[in-house]
Amino acid sequence: MNILEVKGLTKRYANHTALDNVSIKVPKQCIFGLLGPNGAGKTSLIRSINQIISPEEGEIFFDGHLLKPEDVFKMGYLPEERGLYKKMGVAEQILYFAQLKGMSKKEAKQKTKIWLERLSLIPWHKHKVEDLSKGMQQKVQFICTVIHEPALLILDEPFSGFDPVNAQLIRDEIIRLKDDGATIILSTHRMESVEQLCDRIALINKSKKVIEGTQSDIKKAYRNNQFDLTTADPITIQETPHKMIHESTSQLYGYKQTIQLEEASPNDLLKEVMQKTTVLGIQENIPSMNDIFLEAVQNGNIKKLTNEELNA
Numbered sequence: 265m266n267i268l269e270v271k272g273l274t275k276r277y278a279n280h281t282a283l284d285n286v287s288i289k290v291p292k293q294c295i296f297g298l299l300g301p302n303g304a305g306k307t308s309l310i311r312s313i314n315q316i317i318s319p320e321e322g323e324i325f326f327d328g329h330l331l332k333p334e335d336v337f338k339m340g341y342l343p344e345e346r347g348l349y350k351k352m353g354v355a356e357q358i359l360y361f362a363q364l365k366g367m368s369k370k371e372a373k374q375k376t377k378i379w380l381e382r383l384s385l386i387p388w389h390k391h392k393v394e395d396l397s398k399g400m401q402q403k404v405q406f407i408c409t410v411i412h413e414p415a416l417l418i419l420d421e422p423f424s425g426f427d428p429v430n431a432q433l434i435r436d437e438i439i440r441l442k443d444d445g446a447t448i449i450l451s452t453h454r455m456e457s458v459e460q461l462c463d464r465i466a467l468i469n470k471s472k473k474v475i476e477g478t479q480s481d482i483k484k485a486y487r488n489n490q491f492d493l494t495t496a497d498p499i500t501i502q503e504t505p506h507k508m509i510h511e512s513t514s515q516l517y518g519y520k521q522t523i524q525l526e527e528a529s530p531n532d533l534l535k536e537v538m539q540k541t542t543v544l545g546i547q548e549n550i551p552s553m554n555d556i557f558l559e560a561v562q563n564g565n566i567k568k569l570t571n572e573e574l575n576a
């Protein structure tokens with residue numbers, strides 16, 4: 265079951281088309297990475313889902329029905345440009361946003377205490393927001409976004425302004441929110457977080473969706489038959505169809521090289537190498553999401569996913 269389905273969305277600003285016939289499907293309780301270079305159209309898509317802007321064409325379905333204004337109460341949106349009232353107290357502000365999203369004062373108070381404890385903000389709860397460091401303010405904004413336990417959370421660069429320890433804390437909280445039943449759309453340029461968190465990914469480039477699928481299907485599609493091979497002695501792989509693309513000598517243990525297999529299988533490679541020396545290790549070089557992003561956006565190399573029809 266999809267919590268969100270976007271069908272054929274087109275958004276134009278004056279004479280610029282920011283979204284061109286974009287469709288995505290976001291299944292319930294997944295972390296969905298919305299990726300794309302600057303200016304691709306991600307914010308335009310997020311704002312359309314939040315009903316901040318109106319697209320010219322297309323439809324958005326939320327939880328099985330055509331999106332309606334009151335669905336905003338079941339969503340939480342952390343925009344890239346943060347918007348807290350700097351002169352307001354920390355707890356006061358969280359309570360304000362919680363009630364704005366429909367929570368009773370009693371429930372909002374209970375949840376505020378839990379979240380302030382979770383994110384180590386209890387000593388600051390009476391301070392004005394402007395007294396807090398940037399990272400602490402980011403934590404307050406995160407709480408304001410999630411306090412009403414929305415079914416759909418849209419987080420735009422949620423890790424910006426955080427040190428590595430607090431970024432990990434927020435990553436852990438995102439996983440906890442998913443485990444508790446929420447669906448999360450995560451828009452970020454931090455590819456290590458995408459690798460760590462996202463079940464599914466859509467890549468938007470130049471206003472169009474160019475890839476959509478599970479992280480594992482996307483990685484399978486971009487496998488390039490490269491293997492890191494470590495051997496006891498330095499050897500040269502000359503025989504076709506192997507192509508050695510890099511050789512480096514490990515100072516600690518064995519000799520490592522990266523082999524590009526053309527026609528051959530890893531077993532063929534191993535058979536050949538085993539006649540010459542001892543194999544200490546072989547591992548497939550799976551492209552990272554960062555490699556795939558660059559390949560798709562810079563080189564325009566868009567691979568078809570095997571189950572693409574499921575995502576069309």
Ligand SMILES: Nc1ncnc2c1ncn2[C@@H]1O[C@H](COP(=O)(O)OP(=O)(O)OP(=O)(O)O)[C@@H](O)[C@H]1O
Binds near residue numbers: 302304306308
């Ligand atoms: N209000 C607007 N008026 C005119 N053009 C706009 C407006 N908002 C966005 N655009 C243009 O639409 C395109 C898509 O912008 P959008 O903010 O959706 O991209 P993005 O993928 O979120 O980028 P980034 O990663 O830099 O935040 C850009 O070329 C942008 O200049």
